[in-house]
Structure formats: C-alpha cells, structure tokens
Amino acid sequence: MALRWLVKDASAGDHLFFHYSGHGSQQQDTDGDEMDGKDETIVPCDYQRSGMLSDDELRSILVAGLPKGVRLTVILDCCHSGTALDLPYKVKVAEGGLVDVKKKLPHQTKAPSLADVVMLSGCKDSQTSADAGVGLAGNTKAAGAMTTAFREVIVKNMDASFHVLLGQMRKFLKAQHFSQVPQLSSEQFLNLDRCFMPEAEPPTVAPAAPSRPPVRKALSIGINYLCLEPGRGQLSGCINDTDTMIGIMKQVFGFADSQVCCLRDDRSQVMPTRANILASLRWLTHGAAPGDELFLHYSGHGGQQPDADGDELGGKDDTLIPCDFQHAGQILDDELYSQVVQPLPQGCRLWVVLDCCHSGTALDLPYKVQLSPDGRSVQCSKSQAKGPANSCLADVIMISGCKDNQTSADVQAGSLGTGVASGAMTTAFRQCISSSVTCHDLLLRMREFLKKSGYSQIPQMSSGK
Missing domain, CATH: 3.40.50.12660 (Rossmann fold)
Incomplete structure (x- = not known):
C-alpha cells in the first residue's frame, strides 16, 4: 500500500524517493525474463505468511505507470539488489574511469516507462549487503553499510554526479573492507555528469537568445x-x-x-x-x-x-x-x-x-x-x-x-x-x-x-x- 501511495497521481515535475533497508533475496523466475533464472526480491516483515515482493511486482507498482517528467529515485540497501527493479540500463565503472552502459534487449524489458527512474543498490545480484557496526563513519547506531556510504558521500558533496557518487561509495566501502559493490541502473540513458539529486543541479544558464531564426x-x-x-x-x-x-x-x-x-x-x-x-x-x-x-x-x-x-x-x-x-x-x-x-x-x-x-x-x-x-x-x-x-x-x-x-x-x-x-x-x-x-x-x-x-x-x- 505504501508503494502505491508513493506513485499515486504522480505528474511531470514530481520527484519521488524510495529507500529500503532490510533483507533482500532471490526466488525462482516464473516468466523467463531473468537470464540467471532468478527474480530478485525484498523481504517484508510478514514474509513467512505473505511471501516476498519480486522485482516484477516492484517494477509493476513503482515504474510501469509513471508518466514522462517524473523522477523516481530508489535506494536499496539489501542483498541481491543489483537489478531489483529490472531497469533496462545498467552502469559499470571500470578502472581508469571507463564507463560501460549495458542495455537490456527490448524483449527483456517489461512495460517500458517514460519516467526518469534511477536506482542505486547495495550490491550485485550475486552479493550480500552488509550491516555496519557502531563507530563506522561516525555511526552512533548500527546501520547498513551501503546507507552509511551513501550518507558519507552525499552529505559532503550534495551536488555529486552519478559518476562521482557511485565511485566514491565504492571507494568508501572498499576502504572499510566490505566486498559488496554498489550498482547503478536506470530506466532512461543517463548523463553521468549530472547531479544524482536533481535539486542540487545548478541553474542552467540558457544560451543567449538568437537575434535571428535558426539557420x-x-x-x-x-x-x-x-x-x-x-x-x-x-x-x-x-x-x-x-x-x-x-x-x-x-x-x-x-x-x-x-x-x-x-x-x-x-x-x-x-x-x-x-x-x-x-x-x-x-x-x-x-x-x-x-x-x-x-x-x-x-x-x-x-x-x-x-x-x-x-x-x-x-x-x-x-x-x-x-x-x-x-x-x-x-x-x-x-x-x-x-x-x-x-x-x-x-x-x-x-x-x-x-x-x-x-x-x-x-x-x-x-x-x-x-x-x-x-x-x-x-x-x-x-x-x-x-x-x-x-x-x-x-x-x-x-x-x-x-x-x-x-x-x-x-x-x-x-x-x-x-x-x-x-x-x-x-x-x-x-x-x-x-x-x-x-x-x-x-x-x-x-x-x-x-x-x-x-x-x-x-x-x-x-x-x-
């Protein structure tokens, strides 16, 4: 119900934000859209009687119905979360700053959306996402390692670009001896030099108005x-x-x-x-x-x-x-x-x-x-x-x-x-x-x-x- 509340009546210009920290898991894919044969899931507190929420369900509720002009930012601090929304574009940053953007084939993407959906997840589908104890990066309470990394980077650099945020989070976690590798995916092709948080984007200086019609x-x-x-x-x-x-x-x-x-x-x-x-x-x-x-x-x-x-x-x-x-x-x-x-x-x-x-x-x-x-x-x-x-x-x-x-x-x-x-x-x-x-x-x-x-x-x- 909370997810449906989040996206209900969304319209162009809206910025929606969804954060989840908890268990993530996998279950058998039943419709053939997963190359590894497994759906990624998030695990609600009543999973033992109500079951888990699959990536197919998350995409159907959060992404499929959003109109053009809406921005949805999703942060998932959980295990097996790399492709937990089945977004078509997956970003990889290699050594030396090379950026590799992989696009799913059209038949592998269900119900494409016109909205700008961006997901930052705690780890690859094959990895687990760890807890971080008290004391890490000033934590006074136990927290998720990925959420801690996100806070550490974004508080110091609120206008961090997609590229910088992903790289700095990975650097932070590696320095703290965590093996998990945060992932970035999107519904549309991303300009990685833009700010992760659109509100931090500096005002765009419009080109001077031409003194004649376009040539x-x-x-x-x-x-x-x-x-x-x-x-x-x-x-x-x-x-x-x-x-x-x-x-x-x-x-x-x-x-x-x-x-x-x-x-x-x-x-x-x-x-x-x-x-x-x-x-x-x-x-x-x-x-x-x-x-x-x-x-x-x-x-x-x-x-x-x-x-x-x-x-x-x-x-x-x-x-x-x-x-x-x-x-x-x-x-x-x-x-x-x-x-x-x-x-x-x-x-x-x-x-x-x-x-x-x-x-x-x-x-x-x-x-x-x-x-x-x-x-x-x-x-x-x-x-x-x-x-x-x-x-x-x-x-x-x-x-x-x-x-x-x-x-x-x-x-x-x-x-x-x-x-x-x-x-x-x-x-x-x-x-x-x-x-x-x-x-x-x-x-x-x-x-x-x-x-x-x-x-x-x-x-x-x-x-x-």
Missing part, C-alpha cells in the same frame, strides 16, 4: 582524385557519395538547395582544394548561433602523419586529403577541431559524417562510444579535450567510417544494392538513417549492415559532450 547549413565534400591515375590512388565512389548525402539531407531532413554547399573534383568551379575546403568549413560555422543545425560530410582519402604537438596517444594525427594534397598538403585533425568545433556556441548542433580511412578520432572529440558485438553494451571513454577546458560548447556528434587503424572501402556499382560506385560507409548510412533513429541504433545498424556485407571496417561514433 541550417550542410557541406558535402566528395573527392575521386581525378588528378591521379586509375589504380594509383584514384577513387570511384566519393563524388556519388556527395549526391547520396545531399539527397538524404533534402529528403530525410528537409534541407533546401540554398542551405547546401558542395565540393567535388569533377567540377572546376567547386574543386575540393585545401584552400577551398578550409574556406567552406569557415562558411559552415561562420555566425553560428544557438538553435542552428549544421551538417558536414566528407568522402575521400583519409591519412595519418606524425603528431607534432604531443596530443595523440598513438603518435599520429589523422588527416583529410584534399585534391591538391601533393603541393598544398593535408588537413590535420588539429585544424579540423579549431576550424569546425571550437567556433560553435552552446545550443548549436553539428553532425559530421566522415567516409574515409583512419577516421575514428578525426575531430579529436573528447567522448568516444564503443559498442559490444551484441549491441547491448555501450562503453563511453573520455579523453583529455583539446584547447581550454570545456572548449567544445556545442552539441557535436561524429560518425566515422572506421577505426584510426583501419581503412574505409569503396563499393563498386552493383554491390550492396547500389547502381553506382560509392563508399561502403556512406552506403550503410543511407540504408540505416531515418528522421527518428537514435544514435545508438544508427551505429548498431550500420555495423551490422557492413558486417553482413563482408566489410571489416567498423564505424565509430564520438561526441563533444
């Missing part, structure tokens, strides 16, 4: 290197990729002809020379304001050369190769970052699609996404950002054709259902993109498409935030 711009660059001999560096599908990508911009996302700029080396007026590429990048970002949507596509050769400023772990800068590279040189990832990323203000969004070799980190964005082979696990690693701290203010998302140590293939006419030669990555993008697809699903589908088609390259995704 949309798209730049597509396709280079077949017609200056080179066939078989000695000349490509066949990159100009066609430009036609494909402009078609996607117009048909899927509603860009107008006047909003699109194109460089291609079969037209003397729009040759993709080094100077023209850099000038077009300045056109793309010039005057950008909050609300603007920008799109950059490149299909051509990608290269690498020795890193001159020591900012690359692998010792190499990734490059784009203009049509006049033999005398004008290549375009470094450092230049791309300074020309494309740094000028953009908060509230502006830039999409970048690079169909070229050695392109995995070609914009040097700080966040890199890695998917497990089955697509359930998303690992987000953060590298040191270039330039001043927080120099990437805009929402920048890049999808690239392959890892830094891989090549990105051409597709001949007739392959992969194409009528003309094209880039394999651009073809995969065309097959998988829609106006409603999520970043996760787009990356997963593109990888599946290329793998089934016999290509070894693995598209990458990175972002500025």
Whole structure:
C-alpha cells in the first residue's frame, strides 16, 4: 500500500524517493525474463505468511505507470539488489574511469516507462549487503553499510554526479573492507555528469537568445582524385557519395538547395582544394548561433602523419586529403577541431559524417562510444579535450567510417544494392538513417549492415559532450 501511495497521481515535475533497508533475496523466475533464472526480491516483515515482493511486482507498482517528467529515485540497501527493479540500463565503472552502459534487449524489458527512474543498490545480484557496526563513519547506531556510504558521500558533496557518487561509495566501502559493490541502473540513458539529486543541479544558464531564426547549413565534400591515375590512388565512389548525402539531407531532413554547399573534383568551379575546403568549413560555422543545425560530410582519402604537438596517444594525427594534397598538403585533425568545433556556441548542433580511412578520432572529440558485438553494451571513454577546458560548447556528434587503424572501402556499382560506385560507409548510412533513429541504433545498424556485407571496417561514433 505504501508503494502505491508513493506513485499515486504522480505528474511531470514530481520527484519521488524510495529507500529500503532490510533483507533482500532471490526466488525462482516464473516468466523467463531473468537470464540467471532468478527474480530478485525484498523481504517484508510478514514474509513467512505473505511471501516476498519480486522485482516484477516492484517494477509493476513503482515504474510501469509513471508518466514522462517524473523522477523516481530508489535506494536499496539489501542483498541481491543489483537489478531489483529490472531497469533496462545498467552502469559499470571500470578502472581508469571507463564507463560501460549495458542495455537490456527490448524483449527483456517489461512495460517500458517514460519516467526518469534511477536506482542505486547495495550490491550485485550475486552479493550480500552488509550491516555496519557502531563507530563506522561516525555511526552512533548500527546501520547498513551501503546507507552509511551513501550518507558519507552525499552529505559532503550534495551536488555529486552519478559518476562521482557511485565511485566514491565504492571507494568508501572498499576502504572499510566490505566486498559488496554498489550498482547503478536506470530506466532512461543517463548523463553521468549530472547531479544524482536533481535539486542540487545548478541553474542552467540558457544560451543567449538568437537575434535571428535558426539557420541550417550542410557541406558535402566528395573527392575521386581525378588528378591521379586509375589504380594509383584514384577513387570511384566519393563524388556519388556527395549526391547520396545531399539527397538524404533534402529528403530525410528537409534541407533546401540554398542551405547546401558542395565540393567535388569533377567540377572546376567547386574543386575540393585545401584552400577551398578550409574556406567552406569557415562558411559552415561562420555566425553560428544557438538553435542552428549544421551538417558536414566528407568522402575521400583519409591519412595519418606524425603528431607534432604531443596530443595523440598513438603518435599520429589523422588527416583529410584534399585534391591538391601533393603541393598544398593535408588537413590535420588539429585544424579540423579549431576550424569546425571550437567556433560553435552552446545550443548549436553539428553532425559530421566522415567516409574515409583512419577516421575514428578525426575531430579529436573528447567522448568516444564503443559498442559490444551484441549491441547491448555501450562503453563511453573520455579523453583529455583539446584547447581550454570545456572548449567544445556545442552539441557535436561524429560518425566515422572506421577505426584510426583501419581503412574505409569503396563499393563498386552493383554491390550492396547500389547502381553506382560509392563508399561502403556512406552506403550503410543511407540504408540505416531515418528522421527518428537514435544514435545508438544508427551505429548498431550500420555495423551490422557492413558486417553482413563482408566489410571489416567498423564505424565509430564520438561526441563533444
């Protein structure tokens, strides 16, 4: 009854909080939704005659009926509690700060909710959650070890982020010689840099109101290197990729002809020379304001050369190769970052699609996404950002054709259902993109498409935030 009271008549803007400290247990799963064959339970005081409350029941009562805009925070200090609400997203923090977010497959999640539900539990499903005696961290009475750890961290740092709170609680318990490992799971994908307690979130400074309506711009660059001999560096599908990508911009996302700029080396007026590429990048970002949507596509050769400023772990800068590279040189990832990323203000969004070799980190964005082979696990690693701290203010998302140590293939006419030669990555993008697809699903589908088609390259995704 108390659980139903908690969620009754909940509406957008409400913050609900549920804490449980007591026995947790497991029982046989009867509906086949548990990979280990066991439902997690909490154990009421009358369990001997009334039974336990299963994770299925908890999810049905607490989560399933909550509307969008409601925040439910759940803290469970009990044994076997890692997945006690059957939430679809499970967060793991590995050594070195790598974050691994595992998502359940759709058929494993019952009655998805639109609410923001976050659960912090005392231990893994396979572990027990201990009591802490008098004296631990100033306790004057016996208490749960997990509740003590939560109090110890949140009182000292009320605006602790999800990431910091989980890490500090684990550190505290480990230092006190407890083996239990607190777990974090959620109903929606979490921004782990946000405050665990939403009330502690600092006021958001809204971007300055634009003095004009939002602008949309798209730049597509396709280079077949017609200056080179066939078989000695000349490509066949990159100009066609430009036609494909402009078609996607117009048909899927509603860009107008006047909003699109194109460089291609079969037209003397729009040759993709080094100077023209850099000038077009300045056109793309010039005057950008909050609300603007920008799109950059490149299909051509990608290269690498020795890193001159020591900012690359692998010792190499990734490059784009203009049509006049033999005398004008290549375009470094450092230049791309300074020309494309740094000028953009908060509230502006830039999409970048690079169909070229050695392109995995070609914009040097700080966040890199890695998917497990089955697509359930998303690992987000953060590298040191270039330039001043927080120099990437805009929402920048890049999808690239392959890892830094891989090549990105051409597709001949007739392959992969194409009528003309094209880039394999651009073809995969065309097959998988829609106006409603999520970043996760787009990356997963593109990888599946290329793998089934016999290509070894693995598209990458990175972002500025």
